[in-house]
Amino acid sequence: MHPAPSLILFTVLSGAGFGLLVWLGLGLRAPTGLAAFVLFGLGYGLAGAGLLASVFHLGHPERALLAFTQWRTSWLSREAVLASATLLVMAPNAAASSFAATPLPIFGWLGASLALATILATAMIYTQIRAVPRWHHWSTPPVFLLAALAGGALLANRTGIATALLVALGLAMFAHWVMGDRQFARAGSSTGSATGLGALGRTRLLEPPHSGQNYLLREMVHVVGRKHAFKLRLFALGLGAVLPALILLLPASYFTIATALLMHLTGLLAQRWLFFAEAEHVLGLYYGKR
Amino acid sequence: MQNQPALDLSPQVSDEVRKTTCYMCACRCGINVHMKGDKVAYIEGNRDHPVNRGVLCAKGSAGIMQHLSPARLRAPLKRVGPRGSGEFVEITWDEALAIATDWLQPLRESAPEKLAFFTGRDQSQSFTGWWAQAFGTPNWAAHGGFCSVNMAAAGIYTMGGSFWEFGQPDWDRTKLFLIFGVAEDHDSNPIKMGLGKLKARGARVIGINPIRSGYNAIADDWVGITPGTDGLFILSLVHELLKAGKIDLDYLIRYTNAPYLVDAATGLFLRDDAGKPLVRDRRTGEAVAWDAPGIAADLAHGVERDGATHLPVFRHLADRYLAPEYAPEAVAGTCGVTPAQIRSIAAEIARVAFEEEITLDQPWTDFRGVKHDKMIGRPVAMHAMRGISAHSNGFQTCRALHLLQILIGAVETPGGFRFKPPYPKPPEAHPRPHASHAPGQPLDGPHLGYPLGPEHLLIHDEGTPKRIDKAFSWEAPLSAHGLMHMVISNAHARDPYKIDTLFLYMANMAWNSSMNTSAVMDMLTGQNEDGSYRIPRIIYSDAYSSEMVAFADLVLPDTTYLERHDCISLLDRPICEAEALADSIRWPVVSPDRDVRPFQSVLLDLGARLGLPGMVTEDGAPKFSDYADYITHHERRPGIGPLAGWRGANGNCAGRGAPNPDQIARYVENGGFWIDHIPEEAQFYKPWNAAYQNWAVERGLYDSPQPYVFNLYLEPMRKFQRAAEGHGDRQPPDHLRARLRETMDPLPRWYPPFSEPQAEGFPLHALTQRPMAHYHSWGSQNAWLRQIHGHTPLYVSGAIWQQHGFEEGDWAILTSPHGRITLPVVRMDALNPHTVWTWNAVAKRRGAWALDPKAPEATQSALLNHLIHELLPEKGDGLRWANSDPVTGQAAWYDLRVKIEKAPAGQSVSYPDHSAQLSPVPAPPRDLAHQTKP
Amino acid sequence: MTTLPQSTRAKLGLVIDLDTCVGCHACVISCKGWNTENYGAPLSDLDAYGAEPEGTFLNRVHSFEVTRDSAAPMVVHFPKSCLHCDNAPCVTVCPTGASYKRSEDGIVLVNESACIGCGLCAWACPYGAREMDSAEKVMKKCTLCVDRIYNENLPEEDREPACVRTCPAGARHFGDLGDPESAVSKLVAERGGMDLMPEQGTKPVNKYLPPRPRDTLATPDLASLCDPAPEAASGFLGWLDRTLERL
Ligand SMILES: Nc1nc2c(c(=O)[nH]1)N[C@H]1C(S)=C(S)[C@@H](COP(=O)(O)OP(=O)(O)OC[C@H]3O[C@@H](n4cnc5c(=O)[nH]c(N)nc54)[C@H](O)[C@@H]3O)O[C@H]1N2
Ligand SMILES: Nc1nc2c(c(=O)[nH]1)N[C@H]1C(S)=C(S)[C@@H](COP(=O)(O)OP(=O)(O)OC[C@H]3O[C@@H](n4cnc5c(=O)[nH]c(N)nc54)[C@H](O)[C@@H]3O)O[C@H]1N2
Ligand code: SF4
Ligand code: SF4
Ligand code: SF4
Ligand code: SF4
Ligand code: SF4
């Protein structure tokens, strides 16, 4: 798939934002006053910025409200509903914490569950796409969830939990790659099955339907070199999980936390770039691109 | 939960449907043009039309984008920059016509041959030829010489008609279909419809083609033949059939010259005093006139006369093709096929022809008066096109194919190949060529025709050609369509003489229809020492900003096909079906929004200004107001005009009848065409069927019945051969004697393509194919079609791919003895191992066709034409032989030999890269999202 | 509504005959022409005369090569448009309800006025059958010519998809694949019609007829077809004489 910067940024930022809201809501760290204002502000800001980025990614943002209607079947619709619900439900808690210094745990817990569900919904948007076998796998949601929670924990300055989550995230990323590499083959789609000609012999694209580009190729057929991908994976794993976890083992300070957070987010951008760029859509089979 | 939006399931499609004829190619399908207000909204096929029955190809459906093309010329143009630069000013029609008249009038009055008027794939050749005849120049022809004259001439000489416009397979009954060397052909939709019918019935299709794409992709069996060797392959099939006795002797005796006795001394037919060829009567052993009633003509034995045995044609034929040199084992290697393949195809032909014989319970009477109670069919049909004809052995190869069809009795019989009226028409029924001219006088007769011997050549007493293209000279004796591809180089070389004005219509001669394009561009711009051009004047009519436009001094902009009257005439290139006579028109379904005029009307105007006979009234006024007026009122012979339908004052005559002022309106009412079905008993055996012959006379196709027999042995060829052997008073130049002896063989034969001896170091064959979704150079200006084929990758066989270590994304350098091009490579396994190919005519000169100079058509495409020369490389005899068929002069496009190498890394622009031409039309819009609003 | 109907009254769709398709692209262009003028926004073309032209098409023809161990390689031209899947993932992912499958005939459509252009349905389609129009920024897909097949402004015989009407080779068939008695269902049964990527679980309605066996012509014994065999006894001339006697 085309690694669209807006999508990468959206998933990383809103993930971290909702992750932070999870921790804030759960009250594992229940700041009050200015601290609450800043932290909730950060959570809302990141989540909101991500959502906005995704709205402007739409062809018709003016019709965005329609996206709330299909929650029965559509994970994207669910995400919209859940994200909004999170932000709404969390609001009393955030306001009370910031301005009245009295957290409202009921709203907090409810908000935290909704935030968690939002992250899951985001992950499910990708996981449900059977046409991208690498995504269509149980290992996709853990990557999204762990990334969001780890990022949130870092933002919330919960170093202990963050360390554990980062380690788990590293493992999840690793698993997602290793198993993901086998997913396309396991899904069983080939040029032969795509054309129904497989039984006749070895099937290969001779001529694409048009000599130029098209939307499908630009959007869905992206090919990354193996070597390039390997380097990026190391980078994503190192910066996204391993290094920040190691840094957190150092004596805690704002500096170490900030460094770990920056590294983590940078690593995660790389991971998300790969998440899209490495995602082989089966339609590539019709273009000789698999 | 269902909550579907309400849809308007019956939207208004259009305000009005106007029915006319497509001209996105020469197939001439009927179209329904849906109009919204006065704008064209949508084009679909006309279901009632005999050619396409409602279907439409990609080009046809994209006609709307052609009609709206930004490359459309907008007004007459006068050149102001150097030739080739594309620098023009727009002028008025008055000025343009005055310039043309000023240039042409003096020529007509002093030396009409100094005007060379050549036309491309327009469909008004009977009209333009008539104009040129009236002007008096011998130098007129259309594009057939570079197109497929081998096919046409071989067909007409052998059996009085050929494929496409002349005939078609009996699609409804054929059980085995062989298709040789066809990528698309003119009969574009009908072939696809026919193949569809065969497929629906599960009939077998065999494709003989070095490339397995398109029609060959759906062929049940594929013969990936080595280019240029079909003649040998076909004659090997003939060998097998003869050996097995799987030929239709009865048919050969009745309908061919197989029994004619060949004079052992001269190789001409033995004739009686009345000039009738003689055959041996098996009952008496006597030689009698071939059509003497009640005889049993012999095929096996000859007659003794003057101490020699004079054998029938069939014996000569059998002796030749039964020889071991035609055995499958002997030819397989050369043809790139296996002996088993040849055998099994021969056996399948024999099996289907004779074991799956079909009979129609349809009585008929032959020209001898013999009544037959049924029609017997051999359901094997064949079709072929430029794959076999665009070679220097093409004429003989086409003859070989017809021989094969005739031997099994599969011509004009049910399930086989059928003529379309006005064919069959033997060479004798066609005119002879004419070239006698005098100042201020019309030519002595029609330009083109079918010579029957050296006496009909258009040469001066000293042997020099009378025509600028050297048609009908010893270099190309049977060049029935002229040699358009030689005009520019001959005019530049002033050989055989100097001309003044080159007048071209609808042919992109500065680009894709020329061999050696770069050199032709140089010739068009070539100058004398005083700086004047070697070809002094060039007038050109095009509708679009093509490459050729840039080389003209005066450009006469034509309309698009939806904006003018045209007539697809029986006098010209008809649209008939085997079952019916038909012709059609185009009419202006929209009026032009630019200062352009239909070329035919312009030509009539010019003719009137020049005072050409037939174009002015007695008092010198223009006789026709425009082309529509001409179509309606012109009479070629009394009662015979451009259109055959609704003739006679009341419009109730078919074929013959007085002009009808309402004729065009009647065509428009009827969907743009006219059709007249052949009676059932006249549907088959047309050359010999009395009912057909009489019907054809009634319709004005002939003036009297013209029954004839097929020429297995072609006596006129023998006459040329004899001349080469030193007989007769018209003698070829010595350097041509050996070649004429070899190639003017009266029986089909195969010889290696002329490029063969120079092929050392150039081991590969290079071909082009027409893309089904493009028509020559026109397709690239079409926003929809150019997305399908926007560049020309070079397809190379798996063998070549591996040998050169090609990888995806590589480019190759392709070199011939004449030039080099580079192209991106693509691997194709379903390809003859020694062959590479690319799409024809997609490559563009930068700046042409209103395209961006960086368009892939210019940067990732190249014409193979840069590698092809109109002359072959010198082969040690000090002469440069034409790269053409020696019989008809057809350009031998597919004889091209090349070598290939991997281009250095980083190669990503095709060359040769010519300078850009300036565009005489405004820049196009960037994006399109066009929905027609009335 | 993005909930798929439990079942549809008919399953209208196309049957595409890979044995017959010559790859002419006629269906591609007639589709472009019809759908530019009809159903929703025109199908746009960006940089139409430029270096990188790129337009929206609802139907495209690919060409594949099949190499075989013991027979000549084949080329198969392969037209592809929306398959109107029974289990259409493109529909259920749509957040707005713009994508839906009609309960009366199973046609999968996009309601352009509700489409936010998120592109998710195109991701969900395994076949590459949906294209986002770059000018209008809404999702485009084959409509099965829903505005032709019931159109009372068209003559009865023209109430079929534009691509089917135009296909010169007759390689495209239209009908109700839910009705086992329909001509298309029978064709599918006869010719072994197949699903594309069945492993994707989309249950496509459109079916493809596989190419018939190719290059099977075997060397028969030409001699056995001969009566009498010319080679026998008196050679060709003898055979010729005998045969002529019998004419
Ligand atoms: N390498 C290679 N070269 C080949 C061939 C090949 O197979 N391989 N094939 C050869 C053959 S068979 C042919 S026929 C030639 C064809 O070659 P050309 O006859 O040169 O064909 P086009 O490129 O179509 O050029 C025709 C010109 O007519 C113009 N035109 C189109 N419509 C109209 C109209 O309505 N009015 C007027 N006045 N002009 C119009 C077009 O703009 C174009 O400039 O190419 C030959 N060249
Ligand atoms: N769509 C479309 N239709 C057209 C045209 C067009 O430009 N576009 N042009 C029209 C014109 S002007 C013409 S002349 C006709 C030409 O119609 P075709 O003759 O069908 O066209 P070509 O593209 O020349 O195809 C020649 C075929 O012969 C094969 N071939 C080459 N050499 C050999 C050989 O030695 N033996 C055999 N067996 N095969 C060989 C090539 O692989 C190719 O498939 O098409 C007409 N129709
Ligand atoms: S074959 Fe195509 S382009 Fe040619 S006349 Fe017919 S519809 Fe038009
Ligand atoms: S129109 Fe018919 S033959 Fe042509 S590409 Fe489409 S399906 Fe194939
Ligand atoms: S082919 Fe694709 S777009 Fe069409 S219904 Fe199936 S999944 Fe949806
Ligand atoms: S692009 Fe339109 S139709 Fe597709 S999922 Fe998004 S809103 Fe639905
Ligand atoms: S059914 Fe209509 S919309 Fe679908 S591919 Fe055919 S022409 Fe296009």
Ligand SMILES: [Mo]
């Ligand atoms: Mo041609």
